[in-house]
Amino acid sequence: MTEVLSQDEIDQLLTAINAGDTEPEDFRPAADTRKIKIYDFKRPDKxxxxQIRTVSIMHDTFARLATTNLSANLRSIVHLHVASVDQLTYEEFIRSIPTPTTLAIINMDPLKGNAILEIDPAITFSIIDRLFGGTGEGTKSQHELTDIETSVMEGIIVRLLGNLREAWSTVIDLRPRLGQIDTNPQFASIVAPNEMVVLVTLETKIGDVEGMMNLCIPYITIEPIIGKLSAQFWYSSVRRGTTTENLNILKDKISNASISVSAEVGSIQVTAKDVISLRIGDIVNLYNSRVDEPFSLNIGNKRKFLCRPGVIGKKIAVQIVKKIAEFEQDEFEELTSDETEILNG
Incomplete structure (x- = not known):
């Protein structure tokens, strides 16, 4: 805080200056020590x-999915992880990638515009070598992809776009489609050179071969959903999406599950000798069951319903008359057990 001088102090300073004892330069204000951040108006941060952190989290998911996908397809150890997420101009991105390389132009429907997935040549030829039955070492000579190699890479990229869609599902129902594959960055002009883009760099390792995958998304493409890239929105979407997804999976699994259902007429404890001696036509007296009482319908090993016997056509059936509540299940089982012990006592 600036110190305020009293009137006496001001008078003393003026007297000293007039007498020549002090130079006015001695009272210059102290230099401003504040840190100044340089801002380039030609390259504004968008x-x-x-938002950058949210994009990084989303593509961490993409990296995990792509790792599993590529490992299964290449039958090799594959590892991807997000190395960095930066914002730069499109021209800087184009200048930073080698020639030739693998450039996949991606339609980002329903978003407007395109994105680019750039795959390092070392990774590209390692993938092709693995799919052609090689060890995945790739080739040292850099050349443009042949028609067959392009077709092979199209299949791999389409699978990766499926992983990308899943990673973006918490923000938007993205339906990315592969447009074309180029090898010369100069021909891949999706936006103006000075337009800002977000660049997701993925370090990729296939066996002993290492390289980079770069996903370049222009700001004008992602602008309509820029508000959804907040951490609060993303985490809330993850919770909602995960819950709904899990419920749907559980419903599908349960609907196709097989489980035993049995109608229990009654129960009685007998010796093993009596069981062995049972013959067709023998009558077993169930002391703890009455004719007018409903049966217990068991789902697995749990009593769930009360039912009555009957027939449908020529088939024996039961009719459910009541659902057994949980506390009634415990009581029902306990009473039956006690009665059985008394009867056998």
């Missing part, structure tokens, strides 16, 4: 730190 994404906030929070």
């Amino acid at each position: 994404f906030s730190k929070e």
